[in-house]
Amino acid sequence: MARDLKEIKDINEIKDLGWDELIPGAALFSFTEPVEDVAEVPMEERPYAPTNSHEWQVGDWRVEKPVYNRDLCIDCQFCWVFCPDMSILSRDKKMIGVIYEHCKGCGICVEVCPTNPKSLLMFPEHMDNDEALSMWPKKEEKDK
Amino acid sequence: MVKKIKNLKEFSLSNDRFEGANLMCPGCSHNIIVREVLNATDDPVIVATATGCLEVCTAVYPKTSWDVSWIHIGFENAAVAAATVSAAYEVMKKKGKLPPATQKMVDEGREPKIVAFAGDGGTYDIGFQSLSGAFERGHNFMYVCLDNEVYANTGGQRSSSTPIGASTTTSPAGSVSYGEKMMKKSMVEIMADHGAPYVAQVSPSKWKDLVKKVQKGFEVYGPVYINAQSACTTEWKHAPEDTIEVSDLGVDSCVWPLYEIINERDEHGIIYSTKLNITYRPKTKIPVEEYLAAQPRFRHLFKPENRHIIDLWQKAVDARWEYLQKREEAGV
Amino acid sequence: MAKKYELNEVEVWDGNMAAAHALRQAQVDILAAYPITPSTPIVQNYSKFLADGYVDGEFIMVESEHSAMSGCVAASAAGVRAATATSSQGFALMVEVLYQASGMRLPIVLTVVNRALAAPLNVNGDHSDMYLGRDAGWINLCSYNPQEAYDLTLMAFKIGEDLNVRLPVMVHQDGFICSHTAQNVKPMQDEEAAEFIGEFKPVNSMLDVSNPVTHGVQTEEDWHFEHKARQHHDLMNSVETIKKVFKEFEDRTGRKYDMVYTYKMDDADVAIFALGTTVESAQIAADQMREKGIKAGVVSLRVLRPFPFNEIADVLGNVKAIGVMDRSAPGGTFGAMFNEISAALLARGKSPVVLNYIYGLGGRDTTIEMLKGVYEDLAKSAEAGEAVVPLQQFVGLRGPKLAFY
Numbered sequence: 001m002a003r004d005l006k007e008i009k010d011i012n013e014i015k016d017l018g019w020d021e022l023i024p025g026a027a028l029f030s031f032t033e034p035v036e037d038v039a040e041v042p043m044e045e046r047p048y049a050p051t052n053s054h055e056w057q058v059g060d061w062r063v064e065k066p067v068y069n070r071d072l073c074i075d076c077q078f079c080w081v082f083c084p085d086m087s088i089l090s091r092d093k094k095m096i097g098v099i100y101e102h103c104k105g106c107g108i109c110v111e112v113c114p115t116n117p118k119s120l121l122m123f124p125e126h127m128d129n130d131e132a133l134s135m136w137p138k139k140e141e142k143d144k
Numbered sequence: 145m146v147k148k149i150k151n152l153k154e155f156s157l158s159n160d161r162f163e164g165a166n167l168m169c170p171g172c173s174h175n176i177i178v179r180e181v182l183n184a185t186d187d188p189v190i191v192a193t194a195t196g197c198l199e200v201c202t203a204v205y206p207k208t209s210w211d212v213s214w215i216h217i218g219f220e221n222a223a224v225a226a227a228t229v230s231a232a233y234e235v236m237k238k239k240g241k242l243p244p245a246t247q248k249m250v251d252e253g254r255e256p257k258i259v260a261f262a263g264d265g266g267t268y269d270i271g272f273q274s275l276s277g278a279f280e281r282g283h284n285f286m287y288v289c290l291d292n293e294v295y296a297n298t299g300g301q302r303s304s305s306t307p308i309g310a311s312t313t314t315s316p317a318g319s320v321s322y323g324e325k326m327m328k329k330s331m332v333e334i335m336a337d338h339g340a341p342y343v344a345q346v347s348p349s350k351w352k353d354l355v356k357k358v359q360k361g362f363e364v365y366g367p368v369y370i371n372a373q374s375a376c377t378t379e380w381k382h383a384p385e386d387t388i389e390v391s392d393l394g395v396d397s398c399v400w401p402l403y404e405i406i407n408e409r410d411e412h413g414i415i416y417s418t419k420l421n422i423t424y425r426p427k428t429k430i431p432v433e434e435y436l437a438a439q440p441r442f443r444h445l446f447k448p449e450n451r452h453i454i455d456l457w458q459k460a461v462d463a464r465w466e467y468l469q470k471r472e473e474a475g476v
Numbered sequence: 477m478a479k480k481y482e483l484n485e486v487e488v489w490d491g492n493m494a495a496a497h498a499l500r501q502a503q504v505d506i507l508a509a510y511p512i513t514p515s516t517p518i519v520q521n522y523s524k525f526l527a528d529g530y531v532d533g534e535f536i537m538v539e540s541e542h543s544a545m546s547g548c549v550a551a552s553a554a555g556v557r558a559a560t561a562t563s564s565q566g567f568a569l570m571v572e573v574l575y576q577a578s579g580m581r582l583p584i585v586l587t588v589v590n591r592a593l594a595a596p597l598n599v600n601g602d603h604s605d606m607y608l609g610r611d612a613g614w615i616n617l618c619s620y621n622p623q624e625a626y627d628l629t630l631m632a633f634k635i636g637e638d639l640n641v642r643l644p645v646m647v648h649q650d651g652f653i654c655s656h657t658a659q660n661v662k663p664m665q666d667e668e669a670a671e672f673i674g675e676f677k678p679v680n681s682m683l684d685v686s687n688p689v690t691h692g693v694q695t696e697e698d699w700h701f702e703h704k705a706r707q708h709h710d711l712m713n714s715v716e717t718i719k720k721v722f723k724e725f726e727d728r729t730g731r732k733y734d735m736v737y738t739y740k741m742d743d744a745d746v747a748i749f750a751l752g753t754t755v756e757s758a759q760i761a762a763d764q765m766r767e768k769g770i771k772a773g774v775v776s777l778r779v780l781r782p783f784p785f786n787e788i789a790d791v792l793g794n795v796k797a798i799g800v801m802d803r804s805a806p807g808g809t810f811g812a813m814f815n816e817i818s819a820a821l822l823a824r825g826k827s828p829v830v831l832n833y834i835y836g837l838g839g840r841d842t843t844i845e846m847l848k849g850v851y852e853d854l855a856k857s858a859e860a861g862e863a864v865v866p867l868q869q870f871v872g873l874r875g876p877k878l879a880f881y
């Protein structure tokens with residue numbers, strides 16, 4: 001009989017499932033229990049199933065990462081709307097930070113950030129964020 | 145129920161129902177479009193997806209990136225899949241046999257929105273028959289074409305959406321070829337001519353325009369077609385961070401005009417008015433050359449022997465822009 | 477609510493009408509179909525039922541068979557009962573989606589009115605379409621007359637939708653000879669049929685917006701094999717449910733169905749194996765042979781998939797010679813049924829003479845004389861203890877004798 005994929009909590013357990021344990025038809029579930037109104041539930045509160053890619057990581061795809069500087073940010077949400085990977089965390093109309101587990105380092109958020117200097121900048125993946133913040137460039141003079 | 149989205153800050157209150165750690169390329173527009181479409185409503189959404197990048201990268205066993213019910217059947221049948229889910233929904237609603245949670249939503253005036261996503265290959269080419277059939281039959285669903293003008297998933301072959309001069313893996317530029325020979329098929333007009341109540345062209349870089357159109361589409365009953373520009377970093381060969389800039393260049397050069405076509409019907413279903421509205425007018429219309437120059441898939445056009453193709457491009461874009469404006473003015 | 481259709485105890489229906497009534501009584505939620513001879517009347521009849529208020533569900537006349545099956549897949553994944561009908565070229569156009577339906581484990585019912593495949597184009601009955609779909613992972617039920625087409629179509633829903641099965645089911649009937657030949661059919665009354673099939677039980681319904689489900693995933697080398705294994709396992713094991721449903725049907729109607737159909741096999745020395753309407757013709761031929769002192773019998777499959785390997789070896793293992801009739805152009809080898817039956821016999825250590833007859837292509841008449849000719853071959857071979865004719869022969873064909881091996 002198929003084990004209920006929803007009941008498996010540990011991602012690693014899924015990887016070893018034998019044919020007899022699979023859900024017929026290879027259906028996958030987003031959550032471990034019903035969510036009545038998904039659009040109303042923020043991701044922190046969702047009962048994600050281990051089969052939801054939310055529980056997985058792609059952070060290791062990056063060579064550079066976006067670093068966020070709260071001091072300069074005007075909360076315009078450009079980074080939020082154009083991030084292809086749901087990796088800008090915004091709450092109550094405020095930008096909060098980057099979800100590094102899901103950020104692929106595309107650099108779009110940095111490109112679209114309108115502040116000067118930018119409130120998001122790309123730094124080498126291995127660099128510490130505090131170090132990056134300490135190296136933040138000064139305001140750039142626009143050439144006339 | 146129409147979600148209130150006055151500005152971007154308000155939009156950012158949306159809780160995404162499309163998840164991270166999918167396998168799409170960094171900087172992929174498909175994802176941005178999907179987010180904007182899903183976040184345009186808080187009503188339940190059910191999605192059908194054609195084979196293509198979006199499908200192979202968001203439902204790779206044992207992971208799904210979808211927090212809405214989702215189905216993929218094949219490359220050429222996303223339209224009929226969505227259309228039939230819609231029909232199934234209506235039958236169950238009529239019979240009073242909807243699942244309780246769904247019935248509750250319906251009672252609150254929040255009917256599920258049924259959306260198909262397909263690439264240009266799955267839309268302009270192999271899925272065209274299924275799309276045409278589903279539109280003719282008038283099912284209540286939205287079809288969004290993620291138009292990156294190429295078969296990206298299979299390594300960048302041309303489609304009937306590939307524009308002239310683009311170098312693709314089956315229309316490569318070479319010593320005696322400037323690349324793709326055909327102009328792009330005008331899918332928006334073709335779908336409008338099916339009599340669909342609402343048809344529009346959008347770009348993810350103009351998020352508000354896109355969201356407004358999707359909301360309009362959700363409000364009408366019947367098949368809705370949305371043609372979404374989808375800059376593809378891998379096949380257009382621009383840097384991933386330039387996705388939004390390239391999209392903007394397309395819009396501001398009028399290569400990718402943003403407009404909608406509304407077919408209004410009377411109570412008998414007879415179309416009494418067709419209106420085309422241009423929804424975005426660039427302040428200054430930039431030369432097509434700038435758009436082409438931003439994408440290495442057109443690099444070879446800048447060789448002296450191919451310059452005439454750039455001229456041709458400009459002519460074609462101007463003529464089309466002119467045509468759209470005339471239609472808008474004439475109210476047809 | 478759909479109106480009740482007043483039915484007589486005995487109706488005179490052709491196979492298409494029989495199948496259409498079974499679909500109506502199943503109260504299919506979504507019937508997505510496209511017309512093609514000879515199955516067209518199924519969808520026409522169904523449309524008329526709908527137009528007259530006998531159906532609550534929807535009939536969607538799509539723009540191709542590819543979309544018909546795709547629509548069934550989507551509807552079934554949405555959690556509703558879905559069915560369609562087709563033949564031949566339409567079946568061929570569906571093939572891609574047949575695999576998707578079974579791989580996604582959706583209990584769709586497909587009534588197939590068997591017809592030849594082009595080229596050359598031909599609208600008449602043979603089994604080319606049935607053979608084309610035999611590896612598609614569906615349960616395949618075979619009928620020989622309108623009554624059986626009706627019975628098996630009803631049972632198809634109950635079998636496929638069983639929670640231990642959840643697989644799509646095809647019900648085959650011969651083009652024209654069954655589909656367009658009116659015969660007596662004893663139907664169930666509407667309520668009884670509905671009660672027999674039962675309510676559709678949605679599994680992982682896409683319409684339940686509080687339980688988002690992903691259907692139709694990508695699996696690569698790390699998962700595909702396991703999923704296909706699971707599917708094969710469940711298809712093989714569907715035998716249990718099939719037998720259970722056959723039994724329940726018999727208890728209700730007195731009409732008995734088995735995995736393998738046999739006629740006068742208890743003492744048979746020679747047997748014809750055939751599918752479809754030929755089974756009934758072969759019985760007449762067998763009776764005539766018996767009058768001449770040849771102990772002739774007939775064997776057929778009621779269930780083509782899952783293939784009743786053991787039962788076939790059992791019923792055919794003790795005869796001396798078997799003529800396997802394949803009604804599909806074999807395309808460079810023996811007929812498919814010849815291969816499968818020979819394999820079952822060999823693997824079970826039985827070694828009767830097995831001969832292959834290719835016959836009836838494109839609706840060519842299958843005469844009693846022809847079948848008697850086959851029995852003659854078999855009788856001679858039985859007596860000699862080896863094949864005295866070529867192993868593969870085309871019968872009923874004009875021109876010089878065509879035979880191989």
Ligand SMILES: Cc1ncc(C[n+]2csc(CCOP(=O)(O)OP(=O)(O)O)c2C)c(N)n1
Nearest residue numbers: 195196197219263264265266294295296297
């Ligand atoms: C019937 C069929 N033919 C061909 C393919 C191979 N195939 C899969 S995706 C694809 C191209 C997809 O292109 P498009 O629809 O533009 O989507 P994109 O990947 O660009 O988003 C092709 C050719 C297939 N899966 N099925």
Ligand code: SF4
Nearest residue numbers: 073074076077079113
């Ligand atoms: S784009 Fe820049 S300024 Fe705007 S919210 Fe993001 S980080 Fe802040």
Ligand code: SF4
Nearest residue numbers: 083103104106107109
């Ligand atoms: S780098 Fe790309 S993926 Fe990462 S947060 Fe920025 S936009 Fe999102």
Ligand code: SF4
Nearest residue numbers: 169172197296376378
């Ligand atoms: S190839 Fe293009 S469309 Fe496909 S995932 Fe990559 S960027 Fe997106």
Ligand SMILES: [Mg+2]
Nearest residue numbers: 263264294296
């Ligand atoms: Mg494409």
